[in-house]
Amino acid sequence: MADSGQQQAPSSAKTPADFLKSIKGKPVIVKLNSGVDYRGVLACLDGYMNIAMEQTEEYVNGQLKNKYGDCFIRGNNVLYISTVRS
Amino acid sequence: MATEEDNTVREPLDLIRLSLDEKVYVKLKGERELRGKLHAYDQHLNMILGDVEETVTMVEIDEETFEEIIKTNKRMVPYLFVRGDGVILVSPPLRS
Amino acid sequence: MLFYSYFKTLVGKEVTVELKNDLAITGTLHSVDQYLNIKLNNIRVVNEQKYPHMLSVRACFVRGSVVRFILLPPGSVDVELLHDATRREARGG
Numbered sequence: 559m560a561d562s563g564q565q566q567a568p569s570s571a572k573t574p575a576d577f578l579k580s581i582k583g584k585p586v587i588v589k590l591n592s593g594v595d596y597r598g599v600l601a602c603l604d605g606y607m608n609i610a611m612e613q614t615e616e617y618v619n620g621q622l623k624n625k626y627g628d629c630f631i632r633g634n635n636v637l638y639i640s641t642v643r644s
Numbered sequence: 645m646a647t648e649e650d651n652t653v654r655e656p657l658d659l660i661r662l663s664l665d666e667k668v669y670v671k672l673k674g675e676r677e678l679r680g681k682l683h684a685y686d687q688h689l690n691m692i693l694g695d696v697e698e699t700v701t702m703v704e705i706d707e708e709t710f711e712e713i714i715k716t717n718k719r720m721v722p723y724l725f726v727r728g729d730g731v732i733l734v735s736p737p738l739r740s
Numbered sequence: 741m742l743f744y745s746y747f748k749t750l751v752g753k754e755v756t757v758e759l760k761n762d763l764a765i766t767g768t769l770h771s772v773d774q775y776l777n778i779k780l781n782n783i784r785v786v787n788e789q790k791y792p793h794m795l796s797v798r799a800c801f802v803r804g805s806v807v808r809f810i811l812l813p814p815g816s817v818d819v820e821l822l823h824d825a826t827r828r829e830a831r832g833g
Contacts, residue, residue, distance in 0.1 A: 630656050
């Protein structure tokens with residue numbers, strides 16, 4: 559296994575990939591290049607930053623515009639993924 | 645060995661795989677939305693949809709009052725190939 | 741390769757290609773390549789009033805990346821075949 563035997567990195571040295579691994583199943587905000595925000599639970603993501611989310615709410619200019627049970631976001635549109643206190 | 649119709653979502657595209665032959669909602673660039681049955685897709689999110697309703701939303705500003713006038717155009721297409729690079733979001737139908 | 745293979749089966753059929761600049765062209769599909777570049781023959785522009793400069797154009801090559809939609813002839817869509825090909829592609833790639 560790639561992880562076994564590896565020293566626990568101090569949190570300051572966490573790589574972006576470590577961060578992404580650590581937030582699966584957590585509530586997140588995904589901001590797209592268009593400025594639209596998606597709030598929901600991160601189901602999974604891949605190397606293109608394609609994202610699967612659950613219980614997703616779409617916010618345009620801070621206003622709730624839509625809700626999706628499940629949703630797939632194409633990675634090229636993603637500006638950032640941020641964690642959020644639930 | 646995973647079964648052929650594996651219902652778990654390990655990577656984001658699994659969500660699309662599970663929506664095959666189901667009605668999906670697709671949000672596209674340029675204020676376009678599609679609702680239709682997903683018949684084919686690939687890793688770029690190129691897709692073929694059937695019985696598609698396309699909605700195009702336009703916002704115009706009234707020059708006198710500066711009010712936003714939102715106009716939507718809808719049309720039906722029997723079968724539509726969608727190029728993946730225009731896709732923002734895909735959502736399966738609400739599953740109970 | 742799924743859509744490349746599929747569009748090869750549409751050669752000779754009439755399709756409407758809608759571009760990202762909103763120009764829509766109907767024509768006979770002459771050929772397609774792996775990038776989904778396409779060549780159309782006997783074309784006509786759907787909104788001729790808006791694009792009169794296209795009136796004399798009989799054939800055109802469309803770069804795949806400028807395509808938004810392609811409207812498919814209903815008789816040429818085998819839904820079962822597409823499902824099977826999509827599942828094969830999802831497993832393989």
